[in-house]
Amino acid sequence: xxxxxxxxxxxxxxxxxxxxxxxxxxxxxxxxxxxxxxxxxxxxxxxxxxxxxxxxxxxxxxxxxxxxxxxxxxxxxxxxxxxxxxxxxxxxxxxxxxxxxxxxxxxxxxxxxxxxxxxxxxxxxxxxxxxxxxxxxxxxxxxxxxxxxxxxxxxxxxxxxxxxxxxxxxxxxxxxxxxxxxxxxxxxxxxxxxxxxxxxxxxxxxxxxxxxxxxxxxxxxxxxxxxxxxxxxxxxxxxxxxxxxxxxxxxxxxxxxxxxxxxxxxxxxxxxxxxxxxxxxxxxxxxxxxxxxxxxxxxxxxxxxxxxxxxxxxxxxxxxxxxxxxxxxxxxx
Amino acid sequence: xxxxxxxxxxxxxxxxxxxxxxxxxxxxxxxxxxxxxxxxxxxxxxxxxxxxxxxxxxxxxxxxxxxxxxxxxxxxxxxxxxxxxxxxxxxxxxxxxxxxxxxxxxxxxxxxxxxxxxxxxxxxxxxxxxxxxxxxxxxxxxxxxxxxxxxxxxxxxxxxxxxxxxxxxxxxxxxxxxxxxxxxxxxxxxxxxxxxxxxxxxxxxxxxxxxxxxxxxxxxxxxxxxxxxxxxxxxxxxxxxxxxxxxxxxxxxxxxxxxxxxxxxxxxxxxxxxxxxxxxxxxxxxxxxxxxxxxxxxxxxxxxxxxxxxxxxxxxxxxxxxxxxxxxxxxxxxx
Numbered sequence: 001x002x003x004x005x006x007x008x009x010x011x012x013x014x015x016x017x018x019x020x021x022x023x024x025x026x027x028x029x030x031x032x033x034x035x036x037x038x039x040x041x042x043x044x045x046x047x048x049x050x051x052x053x054x055x056x057x058x059x060x061x062x063x064x065x066x067x068x069x070x071x072x073x074x075x076x077x078x079x080x081x082x083x084x085x086x087x088x089x090x091x092x093x094x095x096x097x098x099x100x101x102x103x104x105x106x107x108x109x110x111x112x113x114x115x116x117x118x119x120x121x122x123x124x125x126x127x128x129x130x131x132x133x134x135x136x137x138x139x140x141x142x143x144x145x146x147x148x149x150x151x152x153x154x155x156x157x158x159x160x161x162x163x164x165x166x167x168x169x170x171x172x173x174x175x176x177x178x179x180x181x182x183x184x185x186x187x188x189x190x191x192x193x194x195x196x197x198x199x200x201x202x203x204x205x206x207x208x209x210x211x212x213x214x215x216x217x218x219x220x221x222x223x224x225x226x227x228x229x230x231x232x233x234x235x236x237x238x239x240x241x242x243x244x245x246x247x248x249x250x251x252x253x254x255x256x257x258x259x260x261x262x263x264x265x266x267x268x269x270x271x272x273x274x275x276x277x278x279x280x281x282x283x284x285x286x287x288x289x290x291x292x293x294x295x296x297x298x299x300x301x302x303x304x305x306x307x308x309x310x311x312x313x314x315x316x317x318x319x320x321x322x323x324x325x326x327x328x329x330x331x332x333x
Numbered sequence: 334x335x336x337x338x339x340x341x342x343x344x345x346x347x348x349x350x351x352x353x354x355x356x357x358x359x360x361x362x363x364x365x366x367x368x369x370x371x372x373x374x375x376x377x378x379x380x381x382x383x384x385x386x387x388x389x390x391x392x393x394x395x396x397x398x399x400x401x402x403x404x405x406x407x408x409x410x411x412x413x414x415x416x417x418x419x420x421x422x423x424x425x426x427x428x429x430x431x432x433x434x435x436x437x438x439x440x441x442x443x444x445x446x447x448x449x450x451x452x453x454x455x456x457x458x459x460x461x462x463x464x465x466x467x468x469x470x471x472x473x474x475x476x477x478x479x480x481x482x483x484x485x486x487x488x489x490x491x492x493x494x495x496x497x498x499x500x501x502x503x504x505x506x507x508x509x510x511x512x513x514x515x516x517x518x519x520x521x522x523x524x525x526x527x528x529x530x531x532x533x534x535x536x537x538x539x540x541x542x543x544x545x546x547x548x549x550x551x552x553x554x555x556x557x558x559x560x561x562x563x564x565x566x567x568x569x570x571x572x573x574x575x576x577x578x579x580x581x582x583x584x585x586x587x588x589x590x591x592x593x594x595x596x597x598x599x600x601x602x603x604x605x606x607x608x609x610x611x612x613x614x615x616x617x618x619x620x621x622x623x624x625x626x627x628x629x630x631x632x633x634x635x636x637x638x639x640x641x642x643x644x645x646x647x648x649x650x651x652x653x654x655x656x657x658x659x660x661x662x663x664x665x666x667x668x
Contacts, residue, residue: 196659253562
């Protein structure tokens, strides 16, 4: 049996990853460690797993791999602890909030001879897989430009740290840019070379100290440009968390994709609310299975720490551009 | 007051249908060639004039439905002849010409109306009303898309000639630059744009993505395209405010859909026009508004200064796409 652990329940995705680990064949979920004992204990109880009151205690049980679901700025310390204990790592996105942290994580895992995977579940979404296959077959011709949105509700009612800069590293931009940046890198096999962005707090003025609105333009080394709306612009009462939509304007026409449209519209009599309830496939499960398989097969995972760092760098460039009102070249100095 | 329509293309036809619903005396239609022009004038039993110069002395009001590169000279001539003017968008191809046109009309004591027809589309008016009523709070991020196929005219394909039309970013996107400014309730401070040619190497761009930053802090993403496959025409509105959200997509607001079995290829219109079943189409609403404001001495809902501001944004976007650098906008002042 492969032993797995979870480090921190800070992120809202922790529950889905825990469920995926429990469902993965040949995997035992040892438990969850959290330095916030109340949070960790409640999570462990709710998901029927063991609570460890320290990360060291969890790592002492020699997990083969860990899922890091801490606050964004704490990913590095978690990854370094795990690597030193010889545990393979899958880390929630964004991989890091500074280049130095991201590089240190990659180095620590390399030195320890463990995998570092970035949790980009979009790569395992069946629609994204189908788009990638179509692009590789070339049936729409070359991509000329992309119009993308990854808009959502402000998640700070679920976890307050999302809008505390010391823990999150930023707001909507750091929360959302990496998903689409990674997806487009993967779709095109190209790297971002320039970023322009307008970023501000337009939706929660006086309430939060991080950005909530962002429009980003990325240019890739194949000449393709892509705009991305990364805003927390869905109201708190919006009937679903948000969206990922990508229009690929191609030589042979338009390839329009919307990844979270597999929903039921439910007008709930019990809550008097409209909800869009997903019936989509569970991409988190496929992602966790890939992490497990990479360990079992002694190979690199399909999505690496380097992928996470490239996407994080796009975000950092966007913040820099928003401050200077100038396009910013990558790689960042 | 006697009205003359100049031009018998797509817009001449749309305006003629509007004029027919007013009590105005339409003297005739002027057109350089009397192919479709004769057919159009015959449809309404209006005389056909073979030039702008021929019809000008016969009228008090001109409705200029001519290609963009002719707007400046025709507006200047009409103003100097003391005629009131309705002129298709864009107002002109340069800000300097637009300023001169506005100043000349003012000095001549004639009224100038630029036909920014999207201001008369009910879905855009509804969005503006919702914002004005405070239903969604202060606009934060506005998203506008206007994406269609390449316009193709059999006689004079002036849309494809950037010297005559200004290109897609001027001709098509000007609608949404105006809308963005109207919905944001603010002038633009900074423009950043990228553009590309997807399948028409003979024109400088057929798809563009533009980021606008407004002086009041709001931002907008504006997408324009002539690169969609026929017969697609998709336009979308999204206004995310700090207390709500407006969403609109014309492709999911269609009361009647024909899903026909495939037969022989059917014609698709030369120039894509938005259409939804309405008791009065927006072009007619626009003509009636112009006529009502002119004959009852009321203000126009959209001013030539608005049209000029939209042109300034469009030109800045085209410039930004060319240079790869953001463009800061100067406040517009008309002498």
